[in-house]
Amino acid sequence: MTRRTRAEMMEETRRKLVASARAAFAEKGFANTSMDDLTAAAGLTRGALYHNFGDKKGLFAAVVDQIDAEMAARARALAEAEATIWDALLAEGSAYIEMALDPEVQRIVLRDGPAVLGDPAHWPSQNRCLDATRAAVAALLAQGVLRTVDVEAASRLLNGAALNAAFWVAACEDPSATLPKAQEAFRMLAEGLLAEHAP
Amino acid sequence: MTRRTRAEMMEETRRKLVASARAAFAEKGFANTSMDDLTAAAGLTRGALYHNFGDKKGLFAAVVDQIDAEMAARARALAEAEATIWDALLAEGSAYIEMALDPEVQRIVLRDGPAVLGDPAHWPSQNRCLDATRAAVAALLAQGVLRTVDVEAASRLLNGAALNAAFWVAACEDPSATLPKAQEAFRMLAEGLLAEHAP
DNA sequence: ACCGTTGACATACGGATCGTATGTGAATAG
DNA sequence: CTATTCACATACGATCCGTATGTCAACGGT
CATH class of the missing domain: 1.10.357.10 (Tetracycline Repressor, domain 2)
Incomplete structure (x- = not known):
């Protein structure tokens, strides 16, 4: 029953990205955080990031929020x-x-x-x-x-x-x-x- | 009479770099300021920068000071x-x-x-x-x-x-x-x- | 005044990262 | 069942930083 709707999956990816970003930004700071590492830690790639948040700043803003x-x-x-x-x-x-x-x-x-x-x-x-x-x-x-x-x-x-x-x-x-x-x-x-x- | 002592020239270089950096950092911010552009605007290259201030942060610290x-x-x-x-x-x-x-x-x-x-x-x-x-x-x-x-x-x-x-x-x-x-x-x-x- | 040395700065190179452009496969609609 | 959308992956170009190396003028001793 892994029947996932499209919106649910997207919600999940956003959750994972924000969680991973929050940890990375807190530990290394914004400037020293690599988006490649960040997304890889969340089991994704930069593609997901730019699709969901626009750019690095967008993801940061989501974490701050x-x-x-x-x-x-x-x-x-x-x-x-x-x-x-x-x-x-x-x-x-x-x-x-x-x-x-x-x-x-x-x-x-x-x-x-x-x-x-x-x-x-x-x-x-x-x-x-x-x-x-x-x-x-x-x-x-x-x-x-x-x-x-x-x-x-x-x-x-x-x-x-x-x-x-x-x-x-x-x-x-x-x-x-x-x-x-x-x-x-x-x-x-x-x-x-x-x-x-x-x- | 362009007889310049070595220390005077270095002092002048540092002055120019700090002045150029101050303008650039104020206008574009630290992250969006290119060291190539910055030093070129001062009539120098990145070599002078790393020799005098160690790194980008060092120059920034000098400006803040x-x-x-x-x-x-x-x-x-x-x-x-x-x-x-x-x-x-x-x-x-x-x-x-x-x-x-x-x-x-x-x-x-x-x-x-x-x-x-x-x-x-x-x-x-x-x-x-x-x-x-x-x-x-x-x-x-x-x-x-x-x-x-x-x-x-x-x-x-x-x-x-x-x-x-x-x-x-x-x-x-x-x-x-x-x-x-x-x-x-x-x-x-x-x-x-x-x-x-x-x- | 000459000459070897120092050092201030320029040039060349490698590595990393960001943003975009393009590809792909699964979910959706008809 | 097929066509389409779209969420995400992959590929690419461009930029930028820091270091390693080169060079030429200033310095100090004779």
């Missing part, structure tokens, strides 16, 4: 466990910092991503993580919790701070000891947006 | 014009955001830099910009102006926020209108580090 979706899903889950939107915003930030400890996220999204795809906010994946932050900031502004601030600006800066912190934590010598420092510094920065705060 | 030095010098000049260290810190942050509007800084330092050279804090150029921020934060901590916070963490987050803001401003549709929003949001975040602040 997958990772971005996973990150956003996890951040959302953690944020929803919090009682207030403010706590949710902080939880999201901390979650991003933590998730960026993953070598795959590190190398693919943070290091190679901007070079290959350009400004993260313009990625095909729409950057779901940034969307979540933006929504939280907008909600807090509406509640009067925050000082008057441009939603987009605040979201971008918060996300930038978190991702850069992640970069730092991942590259330092003792990540487990550094992580809480980064998360606390992030909380302090975020508190700068509060209408009232007690130091 | 040059830009980084220029950025740090400018930020320092602006910071020294301020009356207090706190104002100097804010001025530095605003300066970084402004400078990143330069397409060369944008493409070479922010986009391609991390992909080619890895974590900015580990760059050969030592990242003079980050050094300046770290010094300011440490001084403010000693003065008791800031809440208790890890110096490295705070510096990294502030710099990350500023650079990411720069990325956003540069890529948006109306940079001149967006720039002040980014700078104000940056100021608010930084104020989160203050021991006392009035919203």
Whole structure:
């Protein structure tokens, strides 16, 4: 009963290519990854790649999209466990910092991503993580919790701070000891947006 | 009187290569820049390049170092014009955001830099910009102006926020209108580090 | 001032990779 | 059952990087 429809087979090849690409890009980086090796590891050839994804960048974008979706899903889950939107915003930030400890996220999204795809906010994946932050900031502004601030600006800066912190934590010598420092510094920065705060 | 010493000629060669590389990397990006074209534009060949800089990455690092030095010098000049260290810190942050509007800084330092050279804090150029921020934060901590916070963490987050803001401003549709929003949001975040602040 | 040596740079070569153009066999439609 | 489509493989050309080798001017000692 290996009765496979055409669409199913194509779906399967895309799955295999993305999985293989994700591992290869994470280990060797975008530039040092050979498409011949990549496709061979997936039991295919470059023909399948160019047919399904257009070019090397297209496959990379698909991998980034997958990772971005996973990150956003996890951040959302953690944020929803919090009682207030403010706590949710902080939880999201901390979650991003933590998730960026993953070598795959590190190398693919943070290091190679901007070079290959350009400004993260313009990625095909729409950057779901940034969307979540933006929504939280907008909600807090509406509640009067925050000082008057441009939603987009605040979201971008918060996300930038978190991702850069992640970069730092991942590259330092003792990540487990550094992580809480980064998360606390992030909380302090975020508190700068509060209408009232007690130091 | 074209009496040139050997060291002078080599210096001149390096100057020409770096200048040509800076233009090419800024326009086409690291990956899409051909070393043949690059050296030819400088009136040389790849031989000169590999002799002086080792490889393509070496030349790129030299360009990054040059830009980084220029950025740090400018930020320092602006910071020294301020009356207090706190104002100097804010001025530095605003300066970084402004400078990143330069397409060369944008493409070479922010986009391609991390992909080619890895974590900015580990760059050969030592990242003079980050050094300046770290010094300011440490001084403010000693003065008791800031809440208790890890110096490295705070510096990294502030710099990350500023650079990411720069990325956003540069890529948006109306940079001149967006720039002040980014700078104000940056100021608010930084104020989160203050021991006392009035919203 | 002469000459052997050094070294800065040019030239030549091999290897690897990307994107396209073409071929093929199985799944689909009529 | 046959013609067609199309997902993927194969073949090809072009480019580019890094190294190995060649060359000629600058340097230092006599």
